[in-house]
Amino acid sequence: MKILVLTNFGMGLYKFRKELLEELINQKNEVYISLPNDEYVPKLESLGCKFVDTHLDRRGTNPFTDLKLLVDYIKIMKRIKPDVVLTYTIKPNVYGGIACGITKTPYIANITGMGTAVENKGLIQKITLMLYRLGLKKASCVFFQNETNRKFFIDNRIVKTKTRLIPGSGVNLEQHNFEEYLEEDKKINFLFIGRIMKAKGIEELIQAAKVVKEDYPNVQFDLIGVSEEDYNQQLGELNKLGVIKYHGQQEDVHSFIKKSYATILPSYHEGTANVLLESASSGRPVLASRVPGCIETFDEDVSGIGFDAKSVKSLVEAIIKFINLPYNQKKAMGLAGRKKMEKEYDRKIVINAYIDEINNL
Incomplete structure:
Protein backbone atom coordinates (compact mmCIF):
# COMPACT_ATOMS: atom_id res chain seq x y z
CA MET A 1 0.00 0.00 0.00
CA LYS A 2 1.19 3.54 -0.79
CA ILE A 3 0.67 5.99 2.06
CA LEU A 4 1.20 9.74 1.63
CA VAL A 5 1.65 11.95 4.72
CA LEU A 6 1.04 15.70 4.45
CA THR A 7 2.33 17.98 7.19
CA ASN A 8 3.82 21.44 7.66
CA PHE A 9 7.24 20.75 9.22
CA GLY A 10 9.59 17.89 9.99
CA MET A 11 10.12 18.30 13.73
CA GLY A 12 6.54 17.44 14.67
CA LEU A 13 6.45 14.48 12.30
CA TYR A 14 9.71 13.05 13.62
CA LYS A 15 9.26 13.73 17.33
CA PHE A 16 5.60 12.78 17.68
CA ARG A 17 4.79 10.43 14.78
CA LYS A 18 8.05 8.58 14.17
CA GLU A 19 6.74 5.36 15.73
CA LEU A 20 3.65 5.40 13.49
CA LEU A 21 5.82 5.85 10.39
CA GLU A 22 8.07 2.99 11.53
CA GLU A 23 5.08 0.70 12.05
CA LEU A 24 3.63 1.54 8.61
CA ILE A 25 7.02 0.82 7.00
CA ASN A 26 7.42 -2.41 9.00
CA GLN A 27 4.08 -3.53 7.56
CA LYS A 28 5.66 -3.27 4.07
CA ASN A 29 3.89 -0.04 3.07
CA GLU A 30 5.54 2.61 0.89
CA VAL A 31 5.46 5.81 2.96
CA TYR A 32 5.83 9.18 1.25
CA ILE A 33 6.16 12.40 3.28
CA SER A 34 5.24 15.78 1.79
CA LEU A 35 6.59 18.83 3.66
CA PRO A 36 9.09 21.69 3.32
CA ASN A 37 12.74 20.59 3.43
CA ASP A 38 14.31 21.01 6.88
CA GLU A 39 16.90 19.43 9.19
CA TYR A 40 14.52 16.60 10.15
CA VAL A 41 14.04 15.31 6.61
CA PRO A 42 17.27 13.20 6.62
CA LYS A 43 16.14 11.61 9.89
CA LEU A 44 12.75 10.81 8.39
CA GLU A 45 14.38 9.40 5.27
CA SER A 46 16.61 7.18 7.46
CA LEU A 47 13.40 5.54 8.76
CA GLY A 48 12.58 4.56 5.17
CA CYS A 49 10.27 7.44 4.20
CA LYS A 50 10.36 8.86 0.67
CA PHE A 51 10.57 12.65 0.76
CA VAL A 52 8.53 14.98 -1.48
CA ASP A 53 9.75 18.59 -1.17
CA THR A 54 6.67 20.81 -0.83
CA HIS A 55 6.70 24.55 -0.20
CA LEU A 56 4.25 25.50 2.55
CA ASP A 57 4.05 28.80 4.43
CA ARG A 58 2.83 27.77 7.88
CA ARG A 59 1.71 31.24 8.98
CA GLY A 60 1.05 32.95 5.65
CA THR A 61 -2.44 34.06 4.59
CA ASN A 62 -1.74 34.78 0.92
CA PRO A 63 -4.56 33.06 -1.05
CA PHE A 64 -2.40 32.71 -4.18
CA THR A 65 0.33 30.89 -2.21
CA ASP A 66 -2.31 28.59 -0.71
CA LEU A 67 -3.85 27.98 -4.15
CA LYS A 68 -0.42 26.92 -5.39
CA LEU A 69 -0.18 24.50 -2.44
CA LEU A 70 -3.51 22.96 -3.50
CA VAL A 71 -2.26 22.57 -7.09
CA ASP A 72 1.00 21.03 -5.81
CA TYR A 73 -0.91 18.53 -3.66
CA ILE A 74 -3.05 17.49 -6.65
CA LYS A 75 0.08 16.99 -8.78
CA ILE A 76 1.74 14.94 -6.02
CA MET A 77 -1.30 12.69 -5.65
CA LYS A 78 -1.63 12.15 -9.39
CA ARG A 79 2.07 11.23 -9.58
CA ILE A 80 2.29 8.96 -6.52
CA LYS A 81 -1.28 7.58 -6.66
CA PRO A 82 -1.45 6.86 -2.91
CA ASP A 83 -3.96 4.38 -1.49
CA VAL A 84 -4.49 6.65 1.51
CA VAL A 85 -3.38 10.12 2.61
CA LEU A 86 -2.76 11.14 6.24
CA THR A 87 -3.00 14.88 6.95
CA TYR A 88 -1.83 16.92 9.96
CA THR A 89 -2.22 20.64 10.88
CA ILE A 90 -4.48 23.26 9.28
CA LYS A 91 -3.17 23.77 5.74
CA PRO A 92 -2.48 20.09 4.96
CA ASN A 93 -5.91 19.23 6.44
CA VAL A 94 -7.66 21.87 4.33
CA TYR A 95 -5.81 21.87 1.00
CA GLY A 96 -4.72 18.25 1.25
CA GLY A 97 -8.33 17.30 1.97
CA ILE A 98 -9.62 19.27 -1.03
CA ALA A 99 -6.94 17.69 -3.24
CA CYS A 100 -7.97 14.23 -2.02
CA GLY A 101 -11.58 15.01 -2.88
CA ILE A 102 -10.61 16.11 -6.39
CA THR A 103 -8.37 13.06 -6.99
CA LYS A 104 -10.82 10.69 -5.23
CA THR A 105 -8.15 9.55 -2.75
CA PRO A 106 -9.18 8.24 0.69
CA TYR A 107 -7.75 10.32 3.53
CA ILE A 108 -7.60 10.50 7.32
CA ALA A 109 -7.27 13.96 8.91
CA ASN A 110 -5.92 14.84 12.34
CA ILE A 111 -7.02 18.05 14.10
CA THR A 112 -3.87 18.74 16.13
CA GLY A 113 -5.46 21.82 17.71
CA MET A 114 -7.77 24.59 16.58
CA GLY A 115 -5.11 27.27 16.41
CA THR A 116 -5.40 31.03 16.76
CA ALA A 117 -7.24 31.37 13.43
CA VAL A 118 -10.16 29.35 14.84
CA GLU A 119 -9.95 30.41 18.49
CA ASN A 120 -10.22 34.16 17.77
CA LYS A 121 -13.65 35.19 16.47
CA GLY A 122 -13.80 37.37 13.37
CA LEU A 123 -13.39 37.24 9.60
CA ILE A 124 -10.29 35.01 9.69
CA GLN A 125 -12.18 32.47 11.82
CA LYS A 126 -15.14 32.43 9.38
CA ILE A 127 -12.84 31.91 6.40
CA THR A 128 -10.87 29.18 8.22
CA LEU A 129 -14.04 27.30 9.21
CA MET A 130 -15.37 27.52 5.65
CA LEU A 131 -12.09 26.08 4.36
CA TYR A 132 -12.18 23.34 7.00
CA ARG A 133 -15.70 22.33 5.85
CA LEU A 134 -14.35 21.90 2.32
CA GLY A 135 -11.19 20.12 3.47
CA LEU A 136 -12.85 17.62 5.80
CA LYS A 137 -15.97 17.02 3.68
CA LYS A 138 -14.91 13.65 2.25
CA ALA A 139 -12.51 12.43 4.94
CA SER A 140 -12.76 8.72 5.78
CA CYS A 141 -12.14 9.61 9.42
CA VAL A 142 -11.21 12.75 11.35
CA PHE A 143 -9.10 12.26 14.47
CA PHE A 144 -9.49 14.74 17.32
CA GLN A 145 -7.08 15.16 20.21
CA ASN A 146 -9.62 16.40 22.75
CA GLU A 147 -13.40 16.18 23.13
CA THR A 148 -13.92 19.97 23.21
CA ASN A 149 -12.44 20.37 19.72
CA ARG A 150 -14.50 17.47 18.40
CA LYS A 151 -17.74 18.89 19.83
CA PHE A 152 -16.97 22.32 18.32
CA PHE A 153 -16.45 20.84 14.85
CA ILE A 154 -19.61 18.72 15.04
CA ASP A 155 -21.84 21.43 16.56
CA ASN A 156 -20.72 23.94 13.91
CA ARG A 157 -21.29 21.37 11.12
CA ILE A 158 -17.66 21.57 10.07
CA VAL A 159 -17.29 17.81 9.99
CA LYS A 160 -20.08 15.39 9.10
CA THR A 161 -18.04 12.23 8.52
CA LYS A 162 -16.71 9.69 11.02
CA THR A 163 -14.80 11.14 13.96
CA ARG A 164 -12.58 9.46 16.53
CA LEU A 165 -10.95 10.67 19.73
CA ILE A 166 -7.28 9.81 20.34
CA PRO A 167 -4.97 10.79 23.24
CA GLY A 168 -3.13 13.47 21.28
CA SER A 169 0.03 12.10 19.71
CA GLY A 170 0.50 9.90 22.76
CA VAL A 171 3.89 9.65 24.46
CA ASN A 172 6.77 7.24 23.98
CA LEU A 173 6.99 5.78 27.49
CA GLU A 174 10.45 4.35 26.86
CA GLN A 175 12.01 7.47 25.38
CA HIS A 176 10.52 9.56 28.20
CA ASN A 177 11.20 7.00 30.89
CA PHE A 178 10.41 7.55 34.55
CA GLU A 179 13.11 9.56 36.32
CA GLU A 180 13.52 9.55 40.09
CA TYR A 181 12.46 12.87 41.58
CA LEU A 182 15.22 15.34 42.42
CA GLU A 183 16.58 15.37 45.95
CA GLU A 184 15.05 18.02 48.20
CA ASP A 185 16.84 21.32 47.64
CA LYS A 186 16.38 24.96 48.54
CA LYS A 187 16.39 25.82 44.82
Missing part, protein backbone atom coordinates in the same frame (compact mmCIF):
# COMPACT_ATOMS: atom_id res chain seq x y z
CA ILE A 188 13.28 24.84 42.87
CA ASN A 189 13.41 25.08 39.09
CA PHE A 190 10.40 25.21 36.80
CA LEU A 191 10.62 24.35 33.11
CA PHE A 192 8.77 25.81 30.12
CA ILE A 193 9.07 23.96 26.81
CA GLY A 194 7.40 25.38 23.72
CA ARG A 195 7.50 27.94 20.97
CA ILE A 196 8.14 31.39 22.42
CA MET A 197 4.94 33.12 21.38
CA LYS A 198 1.95 34.93 22.87
CA ALA A 199 -0.49 32.03 22.40
CA LYS A 200 1.74 29.79 24.54
CA GLY A 201 1.29 32.22 27.45
CA ILE A 202 4.86 33.48 27.37
CA GLU A 203 3.88 37.01 28.46
CA GLU A 204 2.00 35.74 31.52
CA LEU A 205 4.91 33.44 32.39
CA ILE A 206 7.44 36.29 32.23
CA GLN A 207 5.27 38.51 34.46
CA ALA A 208 4.66 35.65 36.90
CA ALA A 209 8.39 34.89 37.08
CA LYS A 210 9.10 38.52 38.03
CA VAL A 211 6.49 38.41 40.82
CA VAL A 212 7.55 35.02 42.21
CA LYS A 213 11.27 35.87 42.18
CA GLU A 214 10.65 38.84 44.51
CA ASP A 215 9.54 36.57 47.38
CA TYR A 216 11.27 33.36 46.29
CA PRO A 217 14.70 34.33 44.91
CA ASN A 218 15.89 30.70 44.91
CA VAL A 219 13.29 29.70 42.32
CA GLN A 220 14.60 29.31 38.76
CA PHE A 221 12.59 29.49 35.53
CA ASP A 222 14.16 27.60 32.59
CA LEU A 223 12.73 28.31 29.13
CA ILE A 224 13.31 26.11 26.09
CA GLY A 225 12.08 26.74 22.56
CA VAL A 226 12.52 28.73 19.39
CA SER A 227 11.30 32.34 19.47
CA GLU A 228 8.63 32.48 16.75
CA GLU A 229 7.63 36.03 17.63
CA ASP A 230 9.68 39.10 18.55
CA TYR A 231 10.77 38.23 22.10
CA ASN A 232 14.53 37.81 21.60
CA GLN A 233 15.57 41.19 23.04
CA GLN A 234 13.24 40.83 26.03
CA LEU A 235 14.45 37.29 26.74
CA GLY A 236 18.06 38.48 26.58
CA GLU A 237 17.42 41.27 29.08
CA LEU A 238 15.52 38.98 31.49
CA ASN A 239 18.32 36.47 31.20
CA LYS A 240 20.89 39.07 32.32
CA LEU A 241 18.65 40.09 35.24
CA GLY A 242 18.33 36.46 36.34
CA VAL A 243 14.53 36.44 36.06
CA ILE A 244 14.68 33.51 33.64
CA LYS A 245 17.24 31.25 32.00
CA TYR A 246 16.58 31.02 28.27
CA HIS A 247 18.22 28.01 26.62
CA GLY A 248 16.92 28.45 23.06
CA GLN A 249 15.90 25.49 20.93
CA GLN A 250 17.09 22.15 22.34
CA GLU A 251 17.22 18.76 20.63
CA ASP A 252 17.14 16.80 23.90
CA VAL A 253 14.35 18.12 26.17
CA HIS A 254 14.31 14.99 28.35
CA SER A 255 17.58 15.95 30.05
CA PHE A 256 16.00 19.30 31.03
CA ILE A 257 12.81 17.62 32.27
CA LYS A 258 14.96 15.29 34.39
CA LYS A 259 16.60 18.27 36.13
CA SER A 260 13.33 20.10 36.82
CA TYR A 261 10.84 20.00 39.69
CA ALA A 262 7.83 20.70 37.47
CA THR A 263 6.84 21.84 33.97
CA ILE A 264 4.73 24.97 33.40
CA LEU A 265 2.56 25.52 30.32
CA PRO A 266 0.36 28.67 30.34
CA SER A 267 -0.96 28.03 26.81
CA TYR A 268 -4.17 29.62 25.50
CA HIS A 269 -5.17 26.54 23.46
CA GLU A 270 -3.82 23.10 22.56
CA GLY A 271 -4.82 19.95 20.72
CA THR A 272 -3.07 17.86 23.34
CA ALA A 273 0.08 19.35 24.85
CA ASN A 274 2.99 17.00 24.10
CA VAL A 275 5.27 18.74 26.61
CA LEU A 276 2.85 17.89 29.41
CA LEU A 277 2.72 14.26 28.32
CA GLU A 278 6.51 14.00 28.14
CA SER A 279 6.98 15.69 31.52
CA ALA A 280 4.38 13.52 33.25
CA SER A 281 5.82 10.39 31.63
CA SER A 282 9.22 11.35 33.07
CA GLY A 283 7.72 11.61 36.55
CA ARG A 284 7.38 15.37 36.83
CA PRO A 285 4.30 17.29 38.05
CA VAL A 286 2.75 19.76 35.61
CA LEU A 287 1.31 23.23 36.09
CA ALA A 288 -0.97 24.04 33.17
CA SER A 289 -3.72 26.40 32.09
CA ARG A 290 -7.22 25.01 32.39
CA VAL A 291 -7.91 24.82 28.64
CA PRO A 292 -8.85 21.86 26.42
CA GLY A 293 -5.74 19.94 25.47
CA CYS A 294 -4.12 20.66 28.84
CA ILE A 295 -6.74 19.83 31.48
CA GLU A 296 -7.07 16.24 30.26
CA THR A 297 -3.37 15.53 30.78
CA PHE A 298 -3.33 15.86 34.59
CA ASP A 299 -5.53 15.26 37.61
CA GLU A 300 -5.94 18.36 39.77
CA ASP A 301 -3.82 18.25 42.93
CA VAL A 302 -2.92 14.63 42.13
CA SER A 303 -0.46 14.89 39.23
CA GLY A 304 -0.62 18.63 38.57
CA ILE A 305 -2.06 22.04 39.35
CA GLY A 306 -4.28 24.05 37.02
CA PHE A 307 -4.67 27.82 36.63
CA ASP A 308 -6.69 30.22 34.50
CA ALA A 309 -5.32 30.99 31.05
CA LYS A 310 -4.25 34.59 30.38
CA SER A 311 -4.19 35.32 34.15
CA VAL A 312 -0.87 36.28 35.74
CA LYS A 313 -2.54 36.27 39.19
CA SER A 314 -3.84 32.71 38.80
CA LEU A 315 -0.49 31.51 37.43
CA VAL A 316 1.42 33.09 40.35
CA GLU A 317 -0.96 31.45 42.83
CA ALA A 318 -0.40 28.03 41.21
CA ILE A 319 3.39 28.42 41.27
CA ILE A 320 3.44 29.49 44.93
CA LYS A 321 1.03 26.70 45.84
CA PHE A 322 3.44 24.18 44.30
CA ILE A 323 6.51 25.74 45.95
CA ASN A 324 4.86 25.38 49.37
CA LEU A 325 3.80 21.75 48.91
CA PRO A 326 5.64 19.25 51.13
CA TYR A 327 8.49 17.54 49.27
CA ASN A 328 6.82 14.11 49.46
CA GLN A 329 3.66 15.50 47.84
CA LYS A 330 5.65 16.95 44.93
CA LYS A 331 7.31 13.56 44.49
CA ALA A 332 3.95 11.74 44.67
CA MET A 333 2.54 14.05 41.97
CA GLY A 334 5.31 13.00 39.60
CA LEU A 335 4.62 9.31 40.23
CA ALA A 336 0.87 9.81 39.70
CA GLY A 337 1.55 11.57 36.39
CA ARG A 338 3.65 8.64 35.15
CA LYS A 339 0.88 6.16 36.04
CA LYS A 340 -1.68 8.29 34.18
CA MET A 341 0.52 8.34 31.06
CA GLU A 342 0.96 4.55 31.17
CA LYS A 343 -2.78 4.02 31.44
CA GLU A 344 -4.19 6.70 29.12
CA TYR A 345 -1.51 8.18 26.84
CA ASP A 346 0.75 5.39 25.58
CA ARG A 347 1.66 6.24 21.96
CA LYS A 348 0.77 2.67 20.97
CA ILE A 349 -2.90 3.61 21.44
CA VAL A 350 -2.56 6.22 18.67
CA ILE A 351 -0.66 3.88 16.36
CA ASN A 352 -3.30 1.17 16.77
CA ALA A 353 -6.08 3.68 16.00
CA TYR A 354 -4.38 4.63 12.72
CA ILE A 355 -3.74 1.02 11.71
CA ASP A 356 -7.38 0.23 12.50
CA GLU A 357 -8.73 3.08 10.34
CA ILE A 358 -6.34 2.31 7.45
CA ASN A 359 -7.43 -1.35 7.51
CA ASN A 360 -11.09 -0.23 7.49
CA LEU A 361 -10.70 1.66 4.20
